[in-house]
Structures are given as C-alpha cells and as structure tokens.
Amino acid sequence: MSNEQLLEIYNSQAASKSSSSYTEYSEGYQEGTSGGDHVDWHDDAWHYDD
Amino acid sequence: MPQSKYLSLLMVPTDYCNMGCKYCFFDKISRPENKMNIETLEHLMRITLRFYSNVSFIWHGGEPLSMGLDFYKKAAELQEYYKKKYDVKVSNNIQSNITLLTEEMADFFVKNNFTIGSSYDGICNHETRGLSEKILTGVDIYKNAGGNCGMISVVSKMTVDTLIESYEFFKSQKLNYKLNPYLGTDEELSLDYDMYTQAMIELFNYWALDTDTPVNISSFGVYIDYILLHRKHLCTFTSCLGKWASVNYNGTIKPCNRYFPDEYSYGNIFDYDSFDEAFNSEGFRRLITKAIDRREKCKLCDLWEFCSGGCNYIALNECNGIENNGGNHCKFLLTIYKYIESFLEDNKDNPKLNKFIRIKFEMCNKENVSR
Numbered sequence: 001m002s003n004e005q006l007l008e009i010y011n012s013q014a015a016s017k018s019s020s021s022y023t024e025y026s027e028g029y030q031e032g033t034s035g036g037d038h039v040d041w042h043d044d045a046w047h048y049d050d
Numbered sequence: 051m052p053q054s055k056y057l058s059l060l061m062v063p064t065d066y067c068n069m070g071c072k073y074c075f076f077d078k079i080s081r082p083e084n085k086m087n088i089e090t091l092e093h094l095m096r097i098t099l100r101f102y103s104n105v106s107f108i109w110h111g112g113e114p115l116s117m118g119l120d121f122y123k124k125a126a127e128l129q130e131y132y133k134k135k136y137d138v139k140v141s142n143n144i145q146s147n148i149t150l151l152t153e154e155m156a157d158f159f160v161k162n163n164f165t166i167g168s169s170y171d172g173i174c175n176h177e178t179r180g181l182s183e184k185i186l187t188g189v190d191i192y193k194n195a196g197g198n199c200g201m202i203s204v205v206s207k208m209t210v211d212t213l214i215e216s217y218e219f220f221k222s223q224k225l226n227y228k229l230n231p232y233l234g235t236d237e238e239l240s241l242d243y244d245m246y247t248q249a250m251i252e253l254f255n256y257w258a259l260d261t262d263t264p265v266n267i268s269s270f271g272v273y274i275d276y277i278l279l280h281r282k283h284l285c286t287f288t289s290c291l292g293k294w295a296s297v298n299y300n301g302t303i304k305p306c307n308r309y310f311p312d313e314y315s316y317g318n319i320f321d322y323d324s325f326d327e328a329f330n331s332e333g334f335r336r337l338i339t340k341a342i343d344r345r346e347k348c349k350l351c352d353l354w355e356f357c358s359g360g361c362n363y364i365a366l367n368e369c370n371g372i373e374n375n376g377g378n379h380c381k382f383l384l385t386i387y388k389y390i391e392s393f394l395e396d397n398k399d400n401p402k403l404n405k406f407i408r409i410k411f412e413m414c415n416k417e418n419v420s421r
Contacts, residue, residue, distance in 0.1 A: 003330050006338045007292045013345045014289050014358040039293075041060065041108055042286050042361070043307065045167025045200040045228055046143050 057098060057325065058106040058285075060296040060307040063091075063121065067113040069147050071169075071179045073204055073232050073239050075309060076112055085117060086299040088124060090319065094297060095125075097325045099132035099140065106141045109164075110307050112299075115150040119158060126162050143167065148188030148199070149181050156195035166192055169202040170225070172216020174209045186223070200268070201225050206232035206239040210246055213253045217265070226266040229253075231379075233308075233367055243378040247385050254390065259402045266406045273390045274407060276356050278414040286361045291338050292329050303328050305337055308363035337362060340372035347375050353384055 063086040065076050098105050107125070122142075129140045144159070148168040159166060170185055171178045179185075192199055203209075203216065213229070220227050231246060232239045250269075257267055275281040282288055295316060296304045303316035314337045316328040328334065345359040360379065368377035397403060398411060 003335050003338070006335065006342065007329065010291055010338050010342050010345070011289050013342065013349070039058070039285050039288050039290075040283050041058065041143075041145075042284060043110070043145055043202060043230065044108070044143060045145065045169065045202045046165040 055103040056106070056293055057102045057104070058294045059094075059098070059108065060294065061086075061107055061109045061114070062111055062296060062298045062307060063109060063114060063117050064112040064299050066116055067111060067147070068116060068150065069113065069179060069181060071204075072208070073178065073206060073234055073236065075234070082116075084112075084299050086121075086301075090299070090301050091121070091125060092128060093301070094319050094325075095128040095132060097319060097322055099129065099138050100136055101324045101326060102138060104139045104141075106143070109142065109144045109146075111146075113147055113150065114144050115146050115148070115155065119152075119155050122155075122164065123158065126164075145169075145202075146188075147179075147181070147185060148192065149184040151188040151191050153191055153195065156192050156197060159192075160195045160197045166197060166199045167202065168199050169204070170227075171203050171209055172219045173212055174216070178204065178206065178208055189223075189225070201227040203227050203229050204232055205229050205241065205246060205249070207241055208239060210241060210249050213249050214256050217253060217257060217267070221263060221265050224264050226268065229267065229269045231382075233364065241378075243382055247382050250382075250386055251389055254386075254393070258393065258397070258404060258407055259400070260404055261402050263404045263406075270390065271406070271410075273387055274394065274410050277387075277391050277394055278410045279417065282356070282358075286364075287357045289358065291334070291341060291362075295325075295328060303331075305334075306363055308361075310337075310363065310366070337372060343373040344375050347373075351375075351380070351384075353380075353387055356387060357383060 065084050066082045067074070067076055109122075125142070132138060133140060142162070142164040144164055144166045146166055146168055148166065151166075158164075168185060168189065169179065170182075175182045175185070189199060201220070205213065209216070229250070231241055234240070253267070254270055257263060257270065272284050272287070275283065285294060291305070294306065296307045297319060298304065301319040303319060304310050305314055305316070313333065315333045316331040317333070319325070322328055341359065341362055344365055348354050348357070348359040359375070360383070362372050364377065364379045365374055366372045368379060369375060394407075403411075
C-alpha cells in the first residue's frame with residue numbers, strides 16, 4: 001500500500017459522522033483536508049485574543 | 051502524492067537557547083553554532099511556497115530570536131518574492147522566551163505580521179525558567195510596538211499546586227495563557243496525573259465563575275468549543291499527518307517539534323524538490339501506519355469523536371508506542387472533558403459565568419437558531 005493510500009485511510013478515520021457535523025457548523029474547517037490556518041499548534045501562545 | 055492546500059512548518063532555525071528551563075531537553079544538546087544558514091532557508095522557501103496555497107511558518111527552537119533580526123528579514127524577503135509569483139498565503143508566528151527582543155525587532159515583527167507568543171510559569175517562573183523580569187520586559191517591548199502576546203505555562207510537579215495563585219498573577223498582568231503538562235520523565239518534574247486532573251478542575255471552576263476576569267485560559271477553550279460549537283482547532287485532536295512537519299536548522303524533517311526518534315525522520319529538505327515528497331518517506335510510512343492502528347483502537351472510546359486518537363508523541367512517550375493508547379493523558383482527557391461538559395450543562399444560565407464562556411454560549415444559541 002502506498003503512503004498516499006495510507007494517508008487517505010488515516011484522514012477517513014477521523015471523517016466520521018461527528019466530524020461531518022462539525023464541519024457544518026465550523027466555517028472553513030474540514031477534517032482531513034485542511035489544517036494550517038484553522039488549526040492551532042499545541043505550543044503556541046500568540047492567540048492572545050481568543 | 052496529491053498536495054494538501056495547507057502546510058504548517060515548525061521551524062527550528064537553531065537549537066541554541068540563552069535560557070535553561072528545567073524541563074527542556076534542548077539545553078543538553080544545543081550549541082550556538084547550530085544555526086540555519088541562508089542556503090537552507092532559501093531551499094525551504096523554494097520547495098514549499100511554489101506548491102502550497104497556505105504555508106504557516108512557526109519559528110521555534112531553541113530560542114528563535116537568537117538568530118538575529120537579519121535572518122527574519124531574509125525570510126520575509128524570500129516569502130514576498132514567492133507571494134508575488136505564486137498564489138500563496140504565508141503566515142509567521144514566533145514562540146520565544148522573548149528575553150532577546152529589542153525595540154527594532156518588535157517594530158519589524160509587528161509591521162510584518164510576525165505574531166509572538168512566549169512562556170511564563172506564573173509564580174514559580176523564577177524556579178522553573180528564570181529571567182522573570184527580562185521576560186516581562188520583553189512582553190512590554192512587544193506591547194509598546196503594537197503587538198500583544200499570550201503565554202504558555204508548563205504544569206509540572208513543581209507548579210501543580212500553585213495554579214490558582216499563578217492565575218491571579220496572570221490576571222494582574224492581563225496576560226492570556228495556555229497550560230501545557232510536562233511530558234518528560236524527570237523525577238523532579240513528572241506529574242501525578244490524579245493530582246494534575248484535580249488541580250485543572252479546581253482552576254477551571256475558579257476561572258469559569260470569575261465573572262469579570264480579563265484573562266482567557268485557552269486550554270479550557272479547546273473543550274468548550276467542541277462541546278458547545280463542535281469546533282476543533284488544536285493540532286493534538288485533528289489529523290496532523292501530511293499537513294504538519296518540523297524542519298531543523300540543518301534541514302532535517304521530523305513529524306513535530308516534540309522529540310521523535312530518527313526512525314520517524316522524513317529525510318532532509320535537500321532531498322526534495324517539493325516538500326510534499328517528504329510524505330513519501332519511509333519515516334512517514336512508519337509513523338502513519340502506527341497512527342492508523344492506534345486510531346482503530348481509539349474508535350472504541352467515548353471521546354473518540356473529540357480527540358480523533360490524540361497526539362502521536364504522547365502515545366509514543368507514555369504508551370511505549372505510537373500504535374498504543376490508554377495512557378495518563380487519555381485518562382486526564384476523559385475526566386476533564388466529562389467534567390466540563392457537565393459543568394456547562396448545569397451552569398448555562400448562571401450569571402456568574404465569565405465572558406469567555408458566555409460568548410461561546412451566545413455563539414451556540416445563534417447557531418442553533420440559524421440551523
């Protein structure tokens with residue numbers, strides 16, 4: 001199995017019933033297909049106004 | 051491999067740091083000469099900014115400001131070049147001890163949208179980190195330039211019984227903060243997770259009903275946002291693989307800034323013409339195969355839909371393997387999530403709730419109406 005296929009499996013695991021429901025309420029966020037600007041790093045502290 | 055639109059890079063331009071925090075593993079291996087050179091910086095920009103629509107650079111370390119201002123001016127110059135040629139959005143964030151920040155640096159970072167976060171261990175900072183006055187002076191320099199930063203506060207055996215006193219300190223400074231548990235194995239610092247869980251619940255109760263508090267503790271927002279709004283926004287609980295990576299000063303690519311053995315290395319940036327090729331590496335394959343195995347186990351847990359299997363580093367560190375689950379962090383999450391869920395249900399009409407929670411209830415109500 002290729003790394004690409006493994007990545008598809010990994011992303012699909014989290015794209016469950018609940019995941020699709022929270023994309024509905026959360027502007028722009030999609031589990032498995034996005035990241036970066038919508039996801040915070042565990043060690044960041046620059047979101048001072050959250 | 052098809053490319054993700056987004057890439058978040060945890061940059062380690064140096065592993066040198068001018069401080070020696072008790073819980074940091076870098077101080078045992080770092081050297082001042084371990085610095086990213088311009089050739090490495092240029093190659094990294096070349097293989098990322100031409101191929102992704104959004105690239106987030108998170109400058110970490112070591113101490114990132116020890117690289118000096120010219121390094122970041124060069125990074126910004128290269129980014130501008132690629133932004134003009136390609137349709138790419140770029141963000142820059144710095145996680146720094148902020149003691150080396152000068153007014154000139156602060157002006158440049160504010161004008162060029164490099165946001166800064168720092169770290170401070172509340173009333174125990176002088177014991178666990180040191181340079182307390184310099185850190186707070188750095189925060190003032192940044193604020194005077196028009197910036198504003200929050201703090202990471204590490205919870206360890208040395209600080210776990212002072213969380214409320216430290217909260218009062220952060221209030222006095224009007225500094226928002228995030229609490230991260232110490233994850234290492236040092237006897238002096240290792241947490242008793244029952245004690246940690248209890249201390250975090252006590253702090254949550256204290257903060258949640260501190261009606262006029264000006265301080266947000268974003269560690270609790272992670273749970274509140276999911277419970278009330280079904281929003282997840284922390285790398286720990288999303289699918290980080292294929293979208294996040296760490297780049298060392300010499301170009302070595304690892305999964306994260308948290309320590310992973312060399313068997314999970316994704317190679318070196320000079321091995322690749324496009325950063326996406328790193329996700330075809332053997333190291334990535336080893337990691338994702340084990341992460342998939344863990345997620346299959348995690349699907350049986352009540353908290354699966356919230357945590358999506360959690361952090362690979364935490365599994366490796368406390369469960370003796372990325373494919374394993376059920377460690378202390380899992381137990382902590384289960385307890386605090388259920389506690390906060392129950393608290394929110396019981397207190398949704400409580401007028402004493404602080405504004406950070408009230409806002410989330412208001413957003414929740416609006417979304418329920420519009421659905």
